[in-house]
Amino acid sequence: MGDWLATLRRKADLRERAGLRRELRPRAGDDALVDLAGNDYLGLSRHPRVREAAATALDAYGLGATGSRLVRGSTDVHTALESSLASWLGAEQALVYSSGYLANLGAIRALCGPNTLLVADAHNHASLIDGCRLAGAQTVTYAHGDPADAARLLAAHPGRPAVVLTESVFSVDGDLAPLAALHAAARTHGALLLVDDAHGLGVIGPNGAGGVVDAGLAGEPDVIVTATLSKALGGAGGVVAGPAALVRHLVDTGRTFIFDTALPPVVAAGVAAALDLARDGDPLRAVLRERAAAIRDTCRAAGLAVTDPAGGVVSVEAPSAEQAWAWAGACRDKGVAVGCFRPPSTPDSRSRLRLTVNAGVPAADFARALEIIVEVRP
Known part of the structure; x- marks a missing residue:
């Protein structure tokens, strides 16, 4: 393999010279x-009610989930959190993951068939980009925040199943995607809309329910919501919310759900308490x-x-x-x-x-x- 460590050191030196060392x-x-x-x-990560809920769950369940959700990792705490998230987001069902990153990877893969076209915003988060890559589907990129460009790309591939992917509040610049217009473009061409609401959940919309609810798209059968639970809710984990048939499909076939150790109950309990606070926040x-x-x-x-x-x-x-x-x-x-x-x-x-x-x-x-x-x- 040669001196592979020397290669890594040379690459590190180049990053250092470019000001890109982390x-x-x-x-x-x-x-x-x-x-x-x-x-x-x-500011909910240290809220007394959040810490109390986590401490109670720690006493009841211990530190970790002890297994994947389909083995021993599902608890009544997870089920209650999923019910609260679905209600808040106006979705039929919700499924909790151990991270928002895995939620995006799993959701995108679940929506892809042999001929699916993924139409992605140019400024999407790395988890959406990686989800498209790992799904193995053809991916095209539309100009940032431009529904007309997304529609142009959809029109260029008539008859193909497609998914439009965007963040709600974008993670780097903090701008808001035109979700209603993107949904209209997607629906016109028979496509689905997947919205990563990581930076919108808890922050915008009525009762902090996020960008999808704020855009009037909650519960639409062609809209899927993903989010992390680590931002406004101050904890960790991720969620996919949408039609019950999608959640069923994820439970039965989703590798990032099936083969991953579950979110610890102590974290799920803390997030559930934070959700109640955020809803009234x-x-x-x-x-x-x-x-x-x-x-x-x-x-x-x-x-x-x-x-x-x-x-x-x-x-x-x-x-x-x-x-x-x-x-x-x-x-x-x-x-x-x-x-x-x-x-x-x-x-x-x-x-x-x-x-x-x-x-x-x-x-x-x-x-x-x-x-x-x-x-x-x-």
């Missing part, structure tokens, strides 16, 4: 950084919207290129990958955690800071964090 930065439980990097949008969502707008307005006033947030994600462009890394490091040195997104994590090869709102951060800390981000810019 580092693991473990944090302690009492970490004092102001969090503008994580996805705990509503309009005051928290109001704080989130105010803070997202404050980030946008403060950055623009400082002459920075910044996106318009549809939810809790705000993207601030950096001059280069190296400067994005240095900027994030300078923020961290001043006590503020920010996201640093560089290729290949960005859909357009431009580096940026990704700032995410946590409604649980004290107001004074949030205001000071914004000052620091502007002070230490490149």
Whole structure:
């Protein structure tokens, strides 16, 4: 095989020179950084009711699920969570996975036959991209957020079964997909619409039910919703929601469901408690919207290129990958955690800071964090 370790070292050196090195930065439980990097949008991960529900489940079930869902991993906690998620999302049924990534891989594969066409937004998350690749179906990409371009691609392949795939709130720039128009384009051509609502669930829509509900598409027979439970719900896991026949198919045939150890009951219980809080969390969502707008307005006033947030994600462009890394490091040195997104994590090869709102951060800390981000810019 030759000196394969030398090859890896050369590749690492090239990434270092390009400013694309990644580092693991473990944090302690009492970490004092102001969090503008994580996805705990509503600040629920440490809520007393969430922690109490998790502790109760820990006493009842122990640490792990002890098996896959079809062996010993299904508990009444999982069933209750799936019922709550289906009700919240307005879907016929829901199925919980151990991660949102696996939920996307499983859902896309389940929707693909020998001749299926996958029509994907150019800015889709890596889990949707990988789901298309692993499904083995032909994939075509439409211009970001452009229903007319999606319709053009569908029209170019008449008579083929097809699935249009999009995020609701996009994970890098935080913009909102035109879901109603995408659904209309898909339905006109007999296609399904799969929406990854990871950054919309808990954040937008009535009672925080997400982008699909907000677009009036809940319960439509040609709409499938996927999401992670690790963002606004502050936990872990994923969900696929839609018609009962789809859930049946996933349970019977879905490899990322059948062969994966189940989400630990302790996490499922905590997520269920967070869901109840999120459903009644309009005051928290109001704080989130105010803070997202404050980030946008403060950055623009400082002459920075910044996106318009549809939810809790705000993207601030950096001059280069190296400067994005240095900027994030300078923020961290001043006590503020920010996201640093560089290729290949960005859909357009431009580096940026990704700032995410946590409604649980004290107001004074949030205001000071914004000052620091502007002070230490490149």
